[in-house]
Amino acid sequence: MPNRRTLFAQSDRSSGDGSAEQTGNAMIGKIGIIGAGQMGSGIAQVSAQAGYPVRLLDMSEESLKRAVENIDRGYQRLVARGKLTEDERTAAMARIETARDMAVFRDCDVVIEAATENEQVKKEIFKALVPNLGPATIVASNTSSISITRLAASTDRPGRFIGMHFMNPVPVMQLVEIIRGIATEEATYQSIRELSVRLGKQPVAAEDFPAFIVNRILLPMINEAVYTLYEGVGSVEAIDTAMKLGANHPMGPLELADFIGLDTCLAVMQVLYDGLADSKYRPCPLLVKYVEAGWLGRKAGRGFYDYRGEKPVPTR
Known part of the structure; x- marks a missing residue:
């Protein structure tokens, strides 16, 4: 049976006029997002x-422009399917403001970092971010694997810092992993949980261990698929076909790795290997080689498949 807090979160929707709403723990009115890539633009959408109201920040004007175009295309698809009206699409687009200066976050109630999966990069971002925040602003990281406790310790607000890991693609996937660091306050957790529900997502709580729940299970499977390719057990096509037809997966593990990004897959495996000190998490040398070659998957045009033609072709 839904608890009172969940019922409240589902019934008290945002008015969309920029006014903050009381969630029972914190006033969530404006959302800031750092990073206009696939994840950041999906969260903005x-x-x-x-x-x-959304403040979407990126250092690249080109990335911001591409993100806005992708968001609008996403809304247009929803309109075509009858899930959004044209007026709702126009109103949603009007709520998104892009920026290249972190001063835009001064009136935000939560800022979600969705930058590259690199701990030092994220810490540098937080260092630049915190002077531009109000004292009550919550900071959430969309990290898929990095310690929330360590990231929080690099800020001035570990109690108001939390992990909010969306799944890719954000507009389609229903799950959000919520990860508390050792210092995260209960009110912060409840506010972010309620925000997740308001965004139409299903939140699950994960402990602050390397890669959390989904990637702790998923990435070793992908890494094992790469080892299977590396050792010659099967070709790219054979491995993906076997898992789609034999395990009823909607996408083969190597195809999925290309979709995620091989650099992200490698980064998560390295976090698991370093954090858990178990040889079963050692990144496959072939995965390392592909990343070193710049064959990062769909976003680079080549990975385990070559995407530069009319249809993807296996590269091995």
Whole structure:
């Protein structure tokens, strides 16, 4: 049976006029997002659609422009399928403001970092971010594997810092992993949990261990598929076909790795290997080689498949 807090979160929707709403723990009105890549733009899309004013920041003007175009295309698809009206699409687009200066976050109630999966990069971002925040602002990281406790310790607000790991693609996938660091306050957790529900997502709590729940299970499977390719047990096509037809997976593990990004897969495996000190998490040398070659998957045009032609072709 839903608890009172969940019922409240589902019934009290944002008005979309920029006014903050009381969630019972913190006033969530405006959402800031750092990073206009696939994850950041997806988070912006669902946030604006849910009625929240959004401040989307990236250092690249080109990335911001591409993100806005992708978000609008996403809304247009929803309109075509009858899941959004044209007026709702226009209103949602109007809620998104892009910026290249972190001063834009001064009036945000939560800022979600969705930058590259690199701990030092994230810490540098937080160092630049915190002077531009109000004292009550919550900071959330969309990291898929890095310690929330360590990231929080690099800020001035470990009690108001939390992991909010969306799945890719954000507009489609329903799950959000919520990860508390050792210092995360209960009110911060409850506010982010309620925000997740308001965004139409299903939150699950994960402990602050390397890679959390989903990637702790998923990435070793992908890494094992790469080892299977590396050792010649099967070809790219054979491995993906076997898992789609034999395990009823919607996408083969190597195809999925290309979709995620081989650099991200490698980064997560390295976090698991370093954090858990178990040889079963050692990144496959072939995965390392592909990343070193710049064959990072779909976003680079080549990975375990070559995407530069009319249809993907296996590269091994």
